Amino acid sequence: MTSLPNAGRPVQFxxxxxxxxxxxxGFLAPRFNADGLIPVVTTDASSGEVLMMGMMNAxxxxxxxxxxxAHYWSRSRQCLWHKxxxxxxxxxxxxxxxxxxxxxxxxxxxxxxxxxxHVGYRSCFYRSIPVGPFGDAPIPLSFEEAAKIFDPVAxxxxxxxxxxx
Amino acid sequence: MTSLPNAGRPVQFxxxxxxxxxxxxGFLAPRFNADGLIPVVTTDASSGEVLMMGMMNAxxxxxxxxxxxAHYWSRSRQCLWHKxxxxxxxxxxxxxxxxxxxxxxxxxxxxxxxxxxHVGYRSCFYRSIPVGPFGDAPIPLSFEEAAKIFDPVAxxxxxxxxxxx
Numbered sequence: 001m002t003s004l005p006n007a008g009r010p011v012q013f014x015x016x017x018x019x020x021x022x023x024x025x026g027f028l029a030p031r032f033n034a035d036g037l038i039p040v041v042t043t044d045a046s047s048g049e050v051l052m053m054g055m056m057n058a059x060x061x062x063x064x065x066x067x068x069x070a071h072y073w074s075r076s077r078q079c080l081w082h083k084x085x086x087x088x089x090x091x092x093x094x095x096x097x098x099x100x101x102x103x104x105x106x107x108x109x110x111x112x113x114x115x116x117x118h119v120g121y122r123s124c125f126y127r128s129i130p131v132g133p134f135g136d137a138p139i140p141l142s143f144e145e146a147a148k149i150f151d152p153v154a155x156x157x158x159x160x161x162x163x164x165x
Numbered sequence: 166m167t168s169l170p171n172a173g174r175p176v177q178f179x180x181x182x183x184x185x186x187x188x189x190x191g192f193l194a195p196r197f198n199a200d201g202l203i204p205v206v207t208t209d210a211s212s213g214e215v216l217m218m219g220m221m222n223a224x225x226x227x228x229x230x231x232x233x234x235a236h237y238w239s240r241s242r243q244c245l246w247h248k249x250x251x252x253x254x255x256x257x258x259x260x261x262x263x264x265x266x267x268x269x270x271x272x273x274x275x276x277x278x279x280x281x282x283h284v285g286y287r288s289c290f291y292r293s294i295p296v297g298p299f300g301d302a303p304i305p306l307s308f309e310e311a312a313k314i315f316d317p318v319a320x321x322x323x324x325x326x327x328x329x330x
Contacts, residue, residue, distance in 0.1 A: 011301045012299055012301065012302065012303060012304050013303075013304070014303050014304075016330045017330070018330070019326055019328045019330065022328060022330065023284050023328055024284070025306070026305055026306050026307075026308075027303045027304065027305060027306060028294055028303070028304040028305070028306055031329070031330075039204055039218060041206040041215055041218060043208075043213070043215060047213070048208070048212070048213020048214070049213070050206055050208060050215075050262070050271045052264070053204060053206060053264065053269040053271075065294060065295075065296060065297070065299070065304065066296075066297070066298050066299075068296045068297075093296055095293055096293060096294040096295075096296065097215070097290035097291075097292065097293050097294070097309070098290065098292055098293075098294055098306065099217070099218065099289040099290050100282055100283065100284045100286075100289045100291070100328065101327070101328035101329065103329075104218040104289075104290075106215045106290045117265055118265065119188050119189070119265045121265075124264040124265045124269075125262035125263065125264050125269075125271045126262075126265070127262065127263055128260055128261060128262050128263075129193055129230060129261040129262070129263055130230075130261075131230060131231075131233045131258055131261065132230070132231070132233075133231050134177055134230070134231075136176045136177065137177065138177060138178075138179050138192045138193070139177050139178070139179075139192065139193040139230065140191055140192060140193070141190070141191050141192060141193055141263065142191075143191075144262070161184055162266070163184045163187060163188060163265065163266040164196070164266065164268075165181045165182070165183070165184065165187065165196075
């Protein structure tokens with residue numbers, strides 16, 4: 001008995017039978033990695049700013065499509081993560097895009113409360129790296145947001161910080 | 166003998182000794198995954214459009230910082246990838262950002278030739294997924310770009326297609 005390439009996949013996802021079907025086809029046939037996850041970049045639909053990068057499993061992707069609110073897979077907590085359920089910073093989906101080989105998702109969202117980052121900033125990408133040769137010196141970062149939008153201690157209370165060292 | 170947490174890292178990258186230093190600090194201390202890679206989202210610096218998602222290893226990140234041209238790690242070819250070396254679609258770095266826990270990179274670029282996708286489109290994310298319940302039906306995709314910007318066969322000739330099924 002051979003196992004089918006599509007075994008265990010939600011029926012809403014098409015099979016990945018050819019490069020042409022995946023790249024030029026009109027049906028969603030996502031590719032998840034060995035952990036069953038697909039990377040997601042989330043941008044502010046108005047400003048175009050990148051707010052965060054996260055991961056989805058099949059269930060998170062389907063719930064996002066069905067509900068129009070961003071769901072991710074939390075790797076630090078190992079559970080489905082309805083973004084904003086704790087903080088109130090719900091991400092309303094304006095558009096969902098998939099890339100050529102269907103192994104990455106782009107979410108364009110509107111955020112209630114205009115912040116997305118657990119540290120308190122608007123975007124998780126609140127620091128920049130300068131371009132240039134640094135030799136063997138440590139590479140400095142510059143802050144691109146003047147101030148935090150909310151106080152993470154007040155919002156998350158004693159929830160564990162998701163950052164892993 | 167204990168192995169140091171920073172062993173084998175380029176000297177330009179700071180150590181990841183505390184959550185506060187990683188999230189609020191002024192030095193680059195990136196976190197690479199078990200394969201030594203960090204995910205990268207690349208946007209058009211003018212339009213804000215997401216062009217592609219890729220991966221970098223430490224060398225690709227350092228070369229991008231030092232040269233101001235995007236370098237990635239090609240997982241399909243397993244080699245350092247100077248984007249545009251084959252196609253001419255060089256990505257000039259306008260800004261590099263890093264996220265809160267320093268495990269993701271955002272590149273804002275200008276593309277010579279205005280296309281980024283090996284299929285021939287401007288963005289790799291040339292298709293959208295509609296929001297809504299689909300029951301058990303296959304989920305359709307809509308094309309968001311009217312036409313290809315270049316002919317991939319003419320540009321890449323017989324180079325292998327990087328899409329994996």
